[in-house]
Amino acid sequence: MEPLYDPAGVERRWQETWEAEGLYGAGAGRRRDQSFVICIPPPNVTGELHMGHALNGAMQDVLIRWHRMQGFDTLWQPGYDHAGISTQNVVEKQLVAEGTSRQEVGREAFVERTWDWLERTGRTIMGQYRRLGASVDYSRERFTMDDEYVRSVMTFFVRLWERGWIYRANRIVNWCPYHETAISDLEVEHVEKDDTLYRIVYPFAEGDGGLTIATVRPSTLLGDTGVAVHPDDPRYAHAVGREVIVPVVERRVPVVADVRVEPEFGTGAVKVTPGHDPMDFEIGRDHALQTLTVIGPDGRMVADGFEGLTQQEADERILAWLEERGRLESREPYRHSVGTCERCHSRIEPLVSPQWWCRMDELGAPAIEALRERRVRFHPESQHRFAIESLEQAPDWCVSRQLWWGHQIPVWTCENGHQVSAWPPPEACAQCGSGALERDPDVLDTWFSSALWPLATLGWPDETPELDRYYPGDVNVTAREIIRLWENRMIFSGLFLRGEVPFTDVIITSTILAADGRRMSKSLGTGIDPMEPIEAHGADATRYGLLKISSTQDVRYSVGAIEEGRKLANKLWNVARLILQQTEGVEPETRPSALEERWILARLDAARAAVEEAWSRFDFSAATSVLYHLTFDDFCDWYAEAVKSRLYDGDDDARSTALAALERLLALLHPLMPHVTEEIWSHLPDRRGRLIVAAWPEPDDAHADTLTALDRVQEAARVFRRSGVRVELEGEEEQRIFSAVVRPERQSAAGDAEAERERLRTEIGRAEGMLANERFVANAPAEVVEGERAKLERYRRELELLGA
């Protein structure tokens, strides 16, 4: 064992060994019947590991390893998401770069090409999880486009169809003109944009004058079928019920009154374009206005006389028309937020189109109930409330996408117009028997299949042994923005299909920001590849650092925290060297004969309890801190220093117990820093098994009475080191430990006794002041007052020793 711990070779070796020996597999090392299950949030097949993955991977691995050591039948289920729009986007861009296009190659070839590409370059993340030391059951990797998985998705859809919860409706949706598909509200990203606000006069059809409306999109006026004002707006009371003429197209449209109009904004009169604006769509519907489509699926104009023009070209033509006639009252700069596609950043085009919808009322209700009853708990608590609210307010789910990469919707229409949904694909129409069936070309929303992840990965809808054993699972770890997209949908899907929630706890992780507080993003150049710190400092150090900074709020990335982890690994490595060098031929055995031995056993048990408590609360940061101080302060600086000379002297009790104590320390640290602990473990004498499946330390309060035994020694050490004054200690053992740890004969500097006296005088003054306050003595709890008296006593005693 070299003095400097080098994680590079060690970590890879253990990662390969654990996996090769089947210790990552479901059920490895199980010693009890209970299961503990986590499904990895399936990353995009095309993606790479980022800090968020590394953090949530570290959290999940700590929980999995901890439960595995406790003997649970653990399963950490891995896999990938096909990520419909995202993957299609990547492949489409490749085609464009090659001078062709999706449309040109056709659907079948496009899908084939996507598969080819994934075979070659997809699925990189699981390799990176391996490098993190994530003890995932890699042999069970699933993909949402696997045949078996497809069958689950199709069955889910058919079940919903049979309940009558799937319907088709022509509504206004968020349309991405680049991908030419509908996307959900949740996939729209709002960004600030500088635009121009135009004020345009719409003359009354009868009589003089007109209404001035404000718009940033003149081209949409081609689709105007009304003008709306607020019913209580006195400025326009005279106009309601009359008609105005839409410029350019010279169409007569009614002026309607609607409360959705904001009188304060613009001119207080709004043009109504039901075909291209969500609010206008509703106003139009409620006032029986016509819906005209003037912009096509590709974002270009389809209005008469404007066919094929871009919107900007149409804008210019319309503005010129208006200016010629003096109908353009003004133009002013205007900054507002516009919806963009989160994948390609195209400006979203609200369009009316026929889509498949899933009713949410009956589907969502059991999930809301489960959350209220806390059968599923989100952590932190604020996210629990958010999850409930999101479900309560969830609009019907648009499940169709006009993409090619994904699960094609299992709905067929026969020649007589009957629709049937079934899986496997039906031979004939259920109503008329016709065999001429045509399948709906749309695919399902990616999240539709993700919703099934905890079930489909275990073989649902088949009654597999795995499903029986591992469903429902226990914990899910993910980011905040995924709650509505994924978490809630897994919950209602699990309840609908299986009658049970898929897990009991959802951990919402921090977003890791760059060190300067900005988001980590590729485009900003602020992203840091987790493989960097892993290569530089080790996976153990990286896990430690990420968990140390983790919190319930957003956190800034910190190399310092990772370096701290590296130091901890090195410290552990060296104290193990100390013990191992002095214990050749010795068996680990708990035989405490001296105070420092009983004390460290008590400290180890106290830390065990504290760590269990923190991990149970999913407070990974607190657990990290406990383990750090246990190792550095208790184990190395006090216990090891105190026992060192006895090890050198060949004290058998000291040697056996040192090995036993080291074993416990390694076990406690293993879930957090698996590699260095397993490596040291392998150097312990007569290793039969691996630490990864070794038993988690049992509670042991045999020496709890010694927990405070070193307090006096430590205080005496502080006084001596500060002042050079030696405090008399009662007890032979205490004196021995003091000498062994402090080694007063080596004290070089004399210490500043006067400074120490001054500090004590200040403390005494403060304590006396408090105790002189009769209201404090009367009202404060007895133990607080008592504590203050005790402190005062101690300060006075120490001052006396310093020869005040």
Added chain:
RNA sequence: GGGCGGUUAGCUCAGCUGGUAGAGCGCCUGCCUUACACGCAGGUGGCCGCAGGUUCGAGUCCUGCACCGCCCACCA
């Protein structure tokens, strides 16, 4: 426009049900003490965002304010 969170040592952050401020890093001073200089010991450093209130006592509870984030939202 709603909702949530934050503001504590130079930096990054802990501080649970109120008891008189902590950690790591940084900086300064000693130490190459036969496990570790990726170490040991000691030290410097804080009107706990601002203003009120409750209390014997307030980073900790209440009210208001000021900044800073994040999420959500149909203001043309």
